[in-house]
Amino acid sequence: MACRSSGGPATAGGGGAVKKLATLALALAATQLAANPPSIQGAGATWTNPGGDAGKTHYSRLDQITPANASRLGLAWSAELGTGRGMEATPVMVDGVLYVSGVAGRAYAFDAATGRPLWAFEPEVDMQLNRTACCDMVNRGLAVADGKVMVAALDGWMYALDAKTGKLVWKADFIENRAKGDNSTGAPEVAGDVVIIGMAGAEYDVRGYVTALDLKTGKLRWRWHVVPRDPAKGPQERPELEAALKTWDPNSRWDIGGGGAPWDALNYDPETGLILVGTGNGGPYATSKRSPAGGDNLYLGSVVALDPKTGAMRWHYQETPGDNWDFTSTAPMILTRMTVDGAERPVILHAPKNGFLYVIDRQSGKLLRANPIARVNWAKGIDSATGRPILDAEAADYTTGPKIVFPGTPGARNWFPAAYSPKTGLYYGSVLDIGNLIFMTPGQKPLKARALNNDAALIFTQDLAEAVGTFPAPMAAQIRALPAFADAVKNPGKAQMRAIDPLTGKTVWAVDTGGWQDRGGVMVTASGLLVHGNVAGQLVVRDAATGRSLKAIDTGSSIMAAPMTYRIGKVQYVAVTAGWGGGGYPYIPRYGAAYNRVNANRLLVFKLDGRARLVKPPLLPPLTVAPEPPAQAANVTPEVIARGASLFFGNCAICHANRPRSITPDLRRMAPATHEAFRQIVLDGLYVPAGMPRWNDILSPQDADAIHAYLIDLQVQTRKDELAKQKAGKPLDGPALTILSNY
Structure with a gap:
């Protein structure tokens, strides 16, 4: 198959030889899949990557903690991590050691049973890169393999540490151009003898890419770019980029880079031998600014499958062709097996920002299902035959004037992990029903190096009624006349914890959470538990069948990261990192624990009948009136x-x-x-x-x-x-x- 400029799946194109290689690769993957039993079954006693198992299902087969005894859950031990920003990483437990990453790429190791600190690592980070980290100095996890712990620092250095001692084995610079706004917040992924990492910064001036480093030495093995480079600089690096170039205006804003940063959503699939990558949004946001003649702008907003040995693309599926709304496809993917249309299929479950939950065949990239799970007005649906969205330009094309778009740029789903239980067949996760007003100023803007180049103004629907009153009368009247305005003001949006049928998109149960910022990661267990944190500072244990709360432990720390569980001897533990920031950065909602208490980053570990004292962070002093500022300078007008x-x-x-x-x-x-x-x-x-x-x-x-x-x-x-x-x-x-x- 030739690579197509559609939202549907395709294999890499660019010539007959590439076509034959791609066909052979897919045939080989199918043979491997048939010959090997499924290896994506949930985590057992260990939790080997931030998602738990090879499929990152955030599902545990452990069953010591149950709906009947969850009320006995108490603190086993805790650790202060010495920072006070956003914590988004889920710990990893291997060989009795609990590893976790923290702010800007710090790493820690603890005895998983006792909490005894084993080692801690703090990279020397170029804090100037903090300027291009749009959503805090977070880190979403580390990888453990080959006796090493791999963690990526905010400034784009990969560190391989000895798993026993924490001593440096190697470090590698994986940033392609340090004159740009590239940075790193994601977790690395090990695929055979390489460790693969994405990068962030699509709002700034980057051309997105993933990098593969040699697991033993850190040497660069390959790099794959999400968007083509300026054709004036010569041929593209790969044949699939030559095909992608046809979906971009030749006069695109190549100076800005195009965006597409794959800052999360890396999955190595051991059953097909492919590395699956979720790619980011376009930069600038509006297609008319980025690629004035339009086009699908491959491979923005896509899931792509690469050969981990060479980086060659095997297939792609573009979820948001011609992304116009910051609809990244970087939300975590879940790999599992499901019966679809009467046949068992190896599938990807993916709910990106754009409001749809996709079921995709992970051998071929074929779309199997796509259903909305939140308010969506940028598209009327997904064409099942072509895999393309049915756009509603009148509702969501803000290039002709302000529009209220659902979902908003925070996304119906985002970085916060979901979970899938093969026992119930349900997808569990936080869903955000929120929109935003989007508008932009006319004309192209000059490139701003290592600075925001998205060229759009965003106002969330929670603020819409107040904001309209501050606009000039003609603009306010124009906004109030928008078809979505009345609904957006009446129903500005909320977050819910939901159980969803992935094949229909139907909600089985839903529980309102504290507010639109309250959208943490989840874990589900074979015993029927759903565990998540909240902004108010609770670790909440629910009945996965009904959503009913079974236990809520007040920790005093806002919790956004997904919990995990592991077993040492006969004891099952539940661990979670705590600290506000990241997705809601920098605003702390009034209902958040970090609003009233010090935002101390911590690792909290629980077990049945835990007796350790849970000490809450200190209270913050009461608010006082803003101090009187100095007088304005004489020349201020x-x-x-x-x-x-x-x-x-x-x-x-x-x-x-x-x-x-x-x-x-x-x-x-x-x-x-x-x-x-x-x-x-x-x-x-x-x-x-x-x-x-x-x-x-x-x-x-x-x-x-x-x-x-x-x-x-x-x-x-x-x-x-x-x-x-x-x-x-x-x-x-x-x-x-x-x-x-x-x-």
């Missing part, structure tokens, strides 16, 4: 403040939420010393050791002064409002508008 606001929302707002409780400082509450050092902080990197990068390559001194003027003005207004609230006896932390933009 309303125009300067407006320019500062535009620069702030285009460069700073993605990290600085400007709310009373946030992982990053609330810049409406700057102390006098911070005001005095503002230029040094923003331009010279005074706070780089604390994670605040320098901006002198993008912002001029005049730009920094304009941002400062805007923040002084904002602090004046905040202080005035909070003094009035204090006088009236109202809380100081009322709602605040969230706008993420890049002009």
Whole structure:
């Protein structure tokens, strides 16, 4: 088959030889699959990768902890990890050792039964890369193989550590071009004798790729790019990229890179011998900005199957052709076997951001099912014959004016792992029903190196009613006239924990969670338990058949990561990392544990009749009125403040939420010393050791002064409002508008 520019599956094209190789590879995969019994059956006593088993099903065959005794669950041991940002990694347990990764690529090893620390590793990270990590300095896991622990640091270095001692065996730089905004937040995946890692940064100026390193030495083995390179630079690196080039405008924004960063969703399939990769969103967001003549823009928003020995593509399925909405396909995939249309099939279960749950044959890439699991208005459905979405341009094409799009850019599903139980045949996970208003400014923008280039403004539907009142009257009227406006204001959205039939998309049961940010990872067990954390700080154990809560342990720490379970001797343990950040970064919702307590990153381990004392992190001091800022400089005009606001929302707002409780400082509450050092902080990197990068390559001194003027003005207004609230006896932390933009 030749590679096609459709949403349907295809094998690599580019000539007769490639066609024959691809056909032979698929035939060989089918023979291997028939000759070997299924190896994707759930985790047993060990938990060998962040997803538990080879299929990353987050399903455990252990059954000591049951619905009947789950109420006896208590703390076995805990460990402080010494950081205070987002924790998204699920631990790995091999040979009695519990390994876990943390902020920016730290790694830790503990005795899995006692919690005794064995070793800890902290990479030397270039914190300047924090500027291009759109969603916190998180890390989603490590890999254990060949006596080594592999962990990728935020700045794109892979570290191979001795599993027993934590000492460095090798390290390798897997970033292709350090002048760009590439960074790393994902977990590596071992496939035979290579370790494979993706990268992040599609909102910035990157051309996405995955890299394979030699497991023993760290030497580069191959690299596969998601999008073609500028054809003016010569032939493409691979034949499938020559085919992909036909789906891009020749005059695309090659300088920006195209996006497609595969920052998560790597699965090695031992049954087919393929490495499966979920690819990222386009950059800039709008197809009209990225590829003005349109096109499917392969291989954005796709699942691709690669040969782990060479990196050659064997098939692809594009879930969001011509991605226009930041609909990454990087949500974790689950590999399993299901009976579909009367035959047992090896399948991928995948629910990316775009609102559909897909069932895909993992031998061929053929689409078997696709059903919506949240509000979707960008497409009317998926054509089962072609595999392509049936677009609704009138509802969701914001290139002609503001539109309210469902799902929103946070995605119906995202990085937070789901689980699949072969016993129930159900898919379990958090589902987010939320949209956002999207609009952009006209015309192409110049490239901003290592900075946001998405060229879109986003307002979540939770903020829509408030936001419209702040817009100029003509624009407000235009937005209120949108067909989706009334529903978006009436039903702005929520998060639910759900059990879903993957073949129909129908919800079997659903439980509302605390708010749209409350969407953590899950684990399911053979004994019928569903375990997850929440933003309020509880580890929740549910009956997987009904969703009924059986036990909720108040830990005092917001929990987003997926739990895992393992057995040492006759004792079953449940472990989870705790810490707010990542997907909801930097805003901490009022119902979150991290809103009232120190956001201390911890590893928490539980067992039946656990007796260890569960100590909650310390309470934060009460909120006080914003301090009085310095007077504005004599040359500050309303125009300067407006320019500062535009620069702030285009460069700073993605990290600085400007709310009373946030992982990053609330810049409406700057102390006098911070005001005095503002230029040094923003331009010279005074706070780089604390994670605040320098901006002198993008912002001029005049730009920094304009941002400062805007923040002084904002602090004046905040202080005035909070003094009035204090006088009236109202809380100081009322709602605040969230706008993420890049002009």
